[in-house]
Amino acid sequence: MLRKRLLKVTPWFFVLGLFISLVSCATNPVTGETQLMLLTEPQEIELGRQTDSQIVKQYGIYKDRALTAYMGDIGQRLGNLSHRPDLPYHFKILDSSVANAFALPGGYVYFTRGILAYLNTEAELAGVMGHEIGHITARHSAQQYSKAQLAQIGLGAGMILSETFRGLADLVQFGVGMLFLSFSRDNERQADDLGVEYSSRAGYDAAQMAGFFETLERMHPTADRSGLPEWFSTHPNPVDRIGAIQRKAREWQHKLGLKHLKENRNQYLNHINGLVFGEDPREGFVEHDIFYHPILRFQFPVPSDWKVLNTRTKVSMTSPGGKAVLTFTLSSHGSPEGAARGFLRESGAEVLESGRIEVNGLPGLWLTGKLRTRQGVLGVVSYCIQKDGKVYVFYGLSGAGQFKGYAPTFETTMRGFKGLTDPKKLNVKPDRIRVVLTRRGGSMRQVLEALGAPKAKLAEWAIMNGKRLEEQVQARTLVKIVEKGSLH
Numbered sequence: 001m002l003r004k005r006l007l008k009v010t011p012w013f014f015v016l017g018l019f020i021s022l023v024s025c026a027t028n029p030v031t032g033e034t035q036l037m038l039l040t041e042p043q044e045i046e047l048g049r050q051t052d053s054q055i056v057k058q059y060g061i062y063k064d065r066a067l068t069a070y071m072g073d074i075g076q077r078l079g080n081l082s083h084r085p086d087l088p089y090h091f092k093i094l095d096s097s098v099a100n101a102f103a104l105p106g107g108y109v110y111f112t113r114g115i116l117a118y119l120n121t122e123a124e125l126a127g128v129m130g131h132e133i134g135h136i137t138a139r140h141s142a143q144q145y146s147k148a149q150l151a152q153i154g155l156g157a158g159m160i161l162s163e164t165f166r167g168l169a170d171l172v173q174f175g176v177g178m179l180f181l182s183f184s185r186d187n188e189r190q191a192d193d194l195g196v197e198y199s200s201r202a203g204y205d206a207a208q209m210a211g212f213f214e215t216l217e218r219m220h221p222t223a224d225r226s227g228l229p230e231w232f233s234t235h236p237n238p239v240d241r242i243g244a245i246q247r248k249a250r251e252w253q254h255k256l257g258l259k260h261l262k263e264n265r266n267q268y269l270n271h272i273n274g275l276v277f278g279e280d281p282r283e284g285f286v287e288h289d290i291f292y293h294p295i296l297r298f299q300f301p302v303p304s305d306w307k308v309l310n311t312r313t314k315v316s317m318t319s320p321g322g323k324a325v326l327t328f329t330l331s332s333h334g335s336p337e338g339a340a341r342g343f344l345r346e347s348g349a350e351v352l353e354s355g356r357i358e359v360n361g362l363p364g365l366w367l368t369g370k371l372r373t374r375q376g377v378l379g380v381v382s383y384c385i386q387k388d389g390k391v392y393v394f395y396g397l398s399g400a401g402q403f404k405g406y407a408p409t410f411e412t413t414m415r416g417f418k419g420l421t422d423p424k425k426l427n428v429k430p431d432r433i434r435v436v437l438t439r440r441g442g443s444m445r446q447v448l449e450a451l452g453a454p455k456a457k458l459a460e461w462a463i464m465n466g467k468r469l470e471e472q473v474q475a476r477t478l479v480k481i482v483e484k485g486s487l488h
Contacts, residue, residue, distance in 0.1 A: 026040075026139075028138065028139060029083045029084050029137055029138070029139070030083050030134075030137055030138045030190070030194065031138070035139075035143070037139065037142060037143070038145065039105065039142045039145060041087075041106075044105035044106040044139075044142050045087070045088065045105075045106035045107065046106070047104070047105050047106060047142075047145065048090075048104040048105050048106025048107060048108040049106065049108075051104055051108070052090070052092075052104065052108050055094070055104075055110065056092075057312065057313060058311055058312060058313050059094045059095065059096055059228065059311065059312060060094065060095040060096075060283070060312040061092055061093065061094065061095060062093040062094065062095040062113045062276070063095075064093065064275075066271065067093065067116075067271050067272065067275070068091075068092070068093055070271050071091050071093065071111065071125070071129075072091045074122070074125065074126055074129060074202075075089055075091035075109060075129055075133070076089060076091075077202055078126060078129055078130050078133055078198045078199065078202055079107070079133055081198050081201040081202055082130075082133050082134075082136075082137045082194075082198055083137040083138075083194075084107075084136065084137045087106065087107040087136070088106075088107050089107040089108075089109065089133070090107060090108050090109065091109050091110075091111075091129075092108070092109070092110050092111075093110070093111055093112070093113055093116070094110050094111070094112045094113070094228070095112075095113060095276075095280065095283070095312075096112040096113065096114055096228050097112070097113070097114040097277070097278050097279050097280075098112055098114045098115075098228045098229070098230055099112065099114040099115040099117075099118055099216065099219065099230060099231055100112050100114070100115055100228060100229065100230060100231045100234065101115055101128055101129075101131075101132050101231070102132065102234070103132040103133070103135040103136050103140075103141060104136075104141060105136065105139070105141045105142045105145065106136075107136060109129065109132045109133065109136070111128075111129075112228065113275055113276060113277075115128075115231070116272055116275060117272065117275060117277055117433055117464060117480075118212070118215055118216070118219065118463070118464055118466075119212060119268065119272075120212075120215075120265060120268070120269070120465060120466040120480075121208055121263050121264060121265040121268050122204070122262065122263065122264030122265070122267055122268040123199065123204040123205045123206070123208040123209075123261070123262060123263045123264065124208045124209060124211065124212040124268075125268060126198075126199040126202060126204045126206075127195050127196065127199045127204065127206055127208060127209025127212065128195065128209060128212060129195075129199075130194060130195035130196070130197070130198035130199045130202075130206075130209075131191045131192060131194065131195030131209070132191070132195075133194070133195075133198060134190065134191035134192075134193070134194025134195050134198070135183065135187070135191050137194060138187070138190055138191065138194065140183055140187045140190075140191070141181075144181050144183075181234065182233065182234050182235075182236060183234065183235060183236065184236070185236050185237075185238045185239070186238075188235055188236055188237070188238050188241075189238040189241075189244065192209070192238070192241065192244065192245055192248070193248055195209055196209065196245060196248045196249050196252055197248075197252055200249065200252035200253060200256060200258065201252075201256065202262075203258065203260075203261065203262045204261065204262045204263075204264075205249070205261035205262065205263055206245070206248070206249040206252060206253075207245065207246050207249035207250070208263065209245055209249075210241070210242045210243075210245040210246050210249075211466060212466070213237075213241055213242060213245070214242060215463060215466050216231055216232070217237075218463050219463055265478070266478055269435045269478045269480065270435060270478075272433055272435070272480075273433065273434065273435040274432050274433065274434070275432060275433040276430045276431070276432055277430070277431045277432055277433050277482050278430070278431050278482075279430070280430040281294065281428040281429075281430055281485065282294050282295055282428060282429075282430065283295065283310070283312070284310045284315065285428070286302055286308055287425075289301060289302050289303075289304050290302065291308070291310075291315060291328075292420055292425045292428075293420065294420065294425060294426045294427070294428055296388075296390075297388070297419055297420045297421075297426065298387060298392070298417065298418065298419060298420050299416075299417075299418060299419075299420045299425070300328070300413055300414075300416045300417040300418070301412060301413055301416040302317060302413065303317060303319070303326065303409050303412075303413060305320055306318060306319055306320070306326070307320075313329060313330070314327055314328060314329035314330075315327070315328040315329075316328075317413075319398075319406070319409075323398055323399065323402055323406075324396070324397065324398035324402065324406040324409070324410075325395075325396075325397050325398070326394065326395070326396050326397075326409075326410060326413060327394070327395045327397075328392065328393070328394050329392070329393055329395075330390060330391070330392055330393075331384065331390075331391040331392065331393045333391055334391065335386065335391060336363065336364050336365040336384035336385065336386055336391055337365060337384075338391070339365075339384040339391045339393050340354070340365050340367060340382065340384050343382060343384075343393065343395070344369075347371055347380075348371070348372070349369045349370065349371045349380055350369050350370045350371075350372075351367050351368075351369045352367075352368050352369050352370065353367065353368045353369075354366065354367035354368075355367075357383070359383065359385050359414070359415055359417055359418070360415075360416075360417065360418035360419075361418075362385050362386060362387050362417070362418070362419075363385075363386050364383055364384055364385035364386060365383075365384045366381070366382065366383050366384075366414075367381070367382050368380065368381045368382075370400065371397070376399060376400070377399075377400040378397050378398065378399060378400060378403075379397070379398055379399070379400045379402075379403025379404075379407075380395060380396065380397050381394075381395075381396045381407060381410050381411070381414075382394060382395050382396070383414040383415075383417070385414075385417055387419065392417065394410075394413065394414045394417070396409075396410030396413075396414070424486075427486065428485065428486050429485035429486040430485045431482050431483065431484055431485045432482070432483045432485070433480050433481075433482065433483075434480070434481050434482070434483040435478050435479070435480055436451060436478070436479055436481060437476055437477070437478055437479075438450075438451075438473060438474075438475055438476060438477050438478075438479055439475065439476075440475050441472065441473055441474045441475040441477075442472070442473060443469065443470055443471065443472060443473070444462045444465065444467040444468065444469050444470070444471050444472075444473055445458060445462070445469040445470070447473045447477075447479060448461055448462065448469075448479070448481070451479065451481050452481075453481060457482070461480070461481060461482065464480055464482075465479055465480050
């Protein structure tokens with residue numbers, strides 16, 4: 001009773017300060033400084049583990065055992081040389097054409113195949129990998145989580161007094177959203193410094209990381225249907241980044257007495273020979289307003305001029321102006337009825353009409369209804385269609401006032417779902433990186449032209465090789481080109 005009375009009269013900010021001082025202060029492994037932190041190391045690892053399962057499901061893993069093992073070996077060596085060598089590090093390649101790399105709390109590091117296409121040496125790879133490990137060792141993502149949690153609770157006394165941050169039990173709620181949070185420029189500079197340190201300790205020429213950042217600056221962001229952000233949207237460019245990396249690399253080379261710095265250009269290029277480049281049409285592609293999925297063998301029409309975003313878990317189509325959305329996904333339920341019940345249970349939609357339907361010989365169930373949201377009432381139509389033992393679900397949504405206008409478009413797409421049998425569509429092949437040996441020297445332009453590069457691709461392929469078109473290339477040098485797939 002006395003304790004309850006004391007809490008009632010004690011100012012909430014005093015309780016907050018006491019709580020933070022006792023529970024939420026931690027020593028940063030890199031700087032040795034005390035900082036506010038709501039995650040313990042076991043919680044960091046659990047957050048990374050749970051988020052990893054979401055990332056793998058949503059974006060997919062690039063299946064190349066040799067390349068994955070090669071990267072994992074380099075990553076483990078760098079992790080062992082870091083400020084947190086005891087963390088269980090994991091290194092994975094995401095099957096995305098966007099150029100980026102990510103780190104999650106607890107030791108999870110991801111490279112997209114898109115960024116691997118633009119790296120040119122093992123030293124560059126080690127530098128960028130060390131940079132991402134640096135975000136982990138300096139607990140940058142864990143700090144972002146802590147700040148997000150504090151902002152969410154508004155530093156309110158009610159939260160402080162309710163079993164001391166019960167919300168930490170649901171770490172995965174933060175989830176994949178971490179991939180879209182931008183680090184601060186101070187975080188980036190510190191990660192650069194750590195990337196230089198770790199890769200230098202491993203014997204690499206850490207200055208080459210600066211050359212790769214120059215390559216990134218020359219790249220033009222490309223549309224990626226996986227929804228992942230580009231590098232600079234999550235890794236803001238610090239002032240004088242290139243010069244700072246080069247100076248820091250010289251400092252570490254002098255400090256460690258390094259004489260023979262590793263570059264390992266040919267080793268790296270040979271490991272990415274055959275890497276899928278750009279969008280992989282086998283995972284779904286749009287041609288003449290038709291979406292085709294060769295692996296799952298289906299197709300359906302896409303509304304003309306609508307924006308299409310394709311991920312491993314769903315296809316989202318958005319109308320011009322964003323007033324209507326059409327989503328296609330694979331249900332976890334084994335029947336159309338189960339899929340419909342699951343949708344109603346999760347969304348709370350009110351059914352107006354429903355019934356069984358056959359779509360191009362495939363059994364299904366349809367329904368229309370209303371969905372009440374904070375933004376107002378939405379009209380919804382859904383088709384649940386069974387094919388090859390799987391249940392596919394369409395959802396068409398728009399404001400109740402515009403729903404009748406969009407309903408014919410929704411119906412056209414949903415009723416157009418059918419099996420894919422066209423051999424040309426089923427047997428599409430992606431573009432791939434091919435590593436070739438130049439016969440003669442010359443400018444990058446001359447070398448690429450001799451290798452048959454299209455004029456429109458000369459600048460892009462030069463950037464991919466970390467060169468400018470006027471730069472000289474010696475004879476018998478490995479060069480990357482793009483081998484076109486069967487979709488073109």
